[in-house]
Amino acid sequence: MAVNGTPPPPPSLPAHPDPATDAVLGSGLLHELAHAFGGPFHFLLPHRFDANLAAFRAALADAGVDGRVYYAKKANKAAAWIERCAAAGAGVDVASTGELREALGHGVRGENIVVTGPAKSEELLRVAALQGALTAVDSLDELDRLTAAPRAGGAPPPRLLLRVLPPAQPGSRFGLDGAELEEALAHCARAGDAVRMEGFGFHLSGYAVQPRADLAGHLVDLCLKARVMGLRADRISIGGGFAVDYAAAGDWHSFLATQHPGHYHARRRFTPADFYPYHSPVAGADALRAVLAAVPAGGRDSLGSRLRETGTLLLMEPGRALLDRAGSSVFRIQGVKDRDGYAILTVDGTSLSLSEQWFNSEFLPDPVLVPPAGRAGGTRRTGGTGVHPACAGGATCLESDLLTWRKIPFPVRPSVGDLLVYPNTAGYQMDSNESPFHDLPLPPKVVFDATDDATDDATDDSPVDTGDGTTRGGRPRWRLDRRPAC
Numbered sequence: 001m002a003v004n005g006t007p008p009p010p011p012s013l014p015a016h017p018d019p020a021t022d023a024v025l026g027s028g029l030l031h032e033l034a035h036a037f038g039g040p041f042h043f044l045l046p047h048r049f050d051a052n053l054a055a056f057r058a059a060l061a062d063a064g065v066d067g068r069v070y071y072a073k074k075a076n077k078a079a080a081w082i083e084r085c086a087a088a089g090a091g092v093d094v095a096s097t098g099e100l101r102e103a104l105g106h107g108v109r110g111e112n113i114v115v116t117g118p119a120k121s122e123e124l125l126r127v128a129a130l131q132g133a134l135t136a137v138d139s140l141d142e143l144d145r146l147t148a149a150p151r152a153g154g155a156p157p158p159r160l161l162l163r164v165l166p167p168a169q170p171g172s173r174f175g176l177d178g179a180e181l182e183e184a185l186a187h188c189a190r191a192g193d194a195v196r197m198e199g200f201g202f203h204l205s206g207y208a209v210q211p212r213a214d215l216a217g218h219l220v221d222l223c224l225k226a227r228v229m230g231l232r233a234d235r236i237s238i239g240g241g242f243a244v245d246y247a248a249a250g251d252w253h254s255f256l257a258t259q260h261p262g263h264y265h266a267r268r269r270f271t272p273a274d275f276y277p278y279h280s281p282v283a284g285a286d287a288l289r290a291v292l293a294a295v296p297a298g299g300r301d302s303l304g305s306r307l308r309e310t311g312t313l314l315l316m317e318p319g320r321a322l323l324d325r326a327g328s329s330v331f332r333i334q335g336v337k338d339r340d341g342y343a344i345l346t347v348d349g350t351s352l353s354l355s356e357q358w359f360n361s362e363f364l365p366d367p368v369l370v371p372p373a374g375r376a377g378g379t380r381r382t383g384g385t386g387v388h389p390a391c392a393g394g395a396t397c398l399e400s401d402l403l404t405w406r407k408i409p410f411p412v413r414p415s416v417g418d419l420l421v422y423p424n425t426a427g428y429q430m431d432s433n434e435s436p437f438h439d440l441p442l443p444p445k446v447v448f449d450a451t452d453d454a455t456d457d458a459t460d461d462s463p464v465d466t467g468d469g470t471t472r473g474g475r476p477r478w479r480l481d482r483r484p485a486c
């Protein structure tokens, strides 16, 4: 509502407070790194990945369900995550030969890899089979190609799952429909020892719990049917799609209720349906708990009970949820221009390093302004008093290259040389769409590692690892995710 003719400021959407990210932001190191790299960069907090993975495993253990977690590698290309998977004995979901090579090259065992994606190349099918990876077969011709591939003498048969076209999402281009499944099952039964048919899988769009439990229940029934045909069929994969909760419920709902084209550069129009659900009451490993506790349609027992009773292993492929709060993206402001009551910032990178824009949407959690002298007075949450709205554009000649169309209500006026830190960007934002457009370098990734010798009772004054990637009494320790090529 306008007070004394002054329109209310554009709404903000602060990300959930995060001490580990705040520690990095407050360290002063980000400006040094921006100077060193001379362009945008991302920072990663692998201990967060470890914690998210542990939470998924705890959800399985608490439900008494035997299961395996495969990190969906497409969500972020960094080496750090697959190094963590290798160290923890977790799996990786890959969808290309490049991703498969990366996973194997960082020590993930072939048997811990699941290969997804449509119409896989001959090379991908061949290497997957040779490495003992599990291939999620997406079509009948792929099944033919996988089973017909020549095998070295004594090599084990190819391991496969049959990916199911979700009946509730018939428009999906992935998976086998009912008739194709029948044919695929008959094919596997005929093939005998030449294939190892381990079960069924799906990946659903959206984040709802019940449809996942419903389809998982159906897949358990399919496993029982396949076992009668002499097939192994002892596991199902429920894919990914575990939501991430970026922001508080109140902030999210009031943002959706108030946002309108006047809050965006060029009066760009977004409807609530255009946005990722930045608040989710049930997210991450809690979503897995909810799926396991739900009763699949037509049944009486929870999914967890069905899995236990039928001796069925549960596989899952979370991407975004394993990366929750595990990284942020840092841009330096290199231009500030005033326009009709707001500022247009130009940063030293592009929206290709904040992918949401490329899905006709917007990454909404507020970026944090970090001037060289230290973090600005704060967002609305931390009590900043001023309101200085600004959108953020990329350093390209494209009208549409905006990292944020929204006029973000900054607590102080942004200046050239300030950093803009977008929080919680590891899941799909950092590098899915990155491009060296305009010969701009790809943003490097900086890792803040926690180490095993972290201790709270050190007696000397040397910097001590706090276990969260920062040091007590010292600077964060950092390294590049990948060493520069010689």
Ligand SMILES: Cc1ncc(COP(=O)(O)O)c(C=O)c1O
Pocket: 072, 075, 093, 116, 117, 202, 203, 239, 240, 241, 242, 317, 318, 319, 320, 321
């Ligand atoms: C087959 C498959 N598995 C897993 C995922 C990961 O999904 P999310 O990152 O939402 O968990 C995807 C995402 O597209 C997928 O296609």
